Amino acid sequence: DAGITQSPRYKITETGRQVTLMCHQTWSHSYMFWYRQDLGHGLRLIYYSAAADITDKGEVSDGYVVSRSKTENFPLTLESATRSQTSVYFCASRDQENIQYFGAGTRLSVL
């Protein structure tokens, strides 16, 4: 299917575990983004990538790691999950008109 897909859609994990959230887009957009969304905070940028092998931190990057070895994939890893990382995570890609398209989101609960 064309578009941007995230997996898993729902994830429950325990504190201290490593968790990887996957994001795949079929448009070959250069830019990709990871956000988290929490009540009262809106969408906050975790990491973004301007192209394969080019990544940069957003405003809430502590505790997260990303990689971008291929244009179409942009996985987000929580190295040692904490309860404060319980959130809804959205991946997005951006086209040449600067329009961002979002995946369906991953709802992560850290117990």
Next chain:
Amino acid sequence: QKEVEQNSGPLSVPEGAIASLNCTYSDRGSQSFFWYRQYSGKSPELIMSIYSNGDKEDGRFTAQLNKASQYVSLLIRDSQPSDSATYLCAVKEFTGTASKLTFGTGTRLQVTL
């Protein structure tokens, strides 16, 4: 940190009325502005983009931009219950090597029958 401010609402309007959603931003150099709609439990989707001062209309939606006042708004005419959602204002900013969007916290709109 650049800021984008929105009233969280809820903004309640009767069906058929005009809903007016407002957003202010702190970066005077911003050039690109976006409105996204997000239904509960869903991902944001783009409604409008606006880059120049003035109004931009698309169907029942009108985006208004005033760069001097650092203010962008979204008007929804003939509001429908299906318009009930959270509306996110986003402003594009440059970080030196790349560009990214800063989002407001969103305004929740309720259209009542």
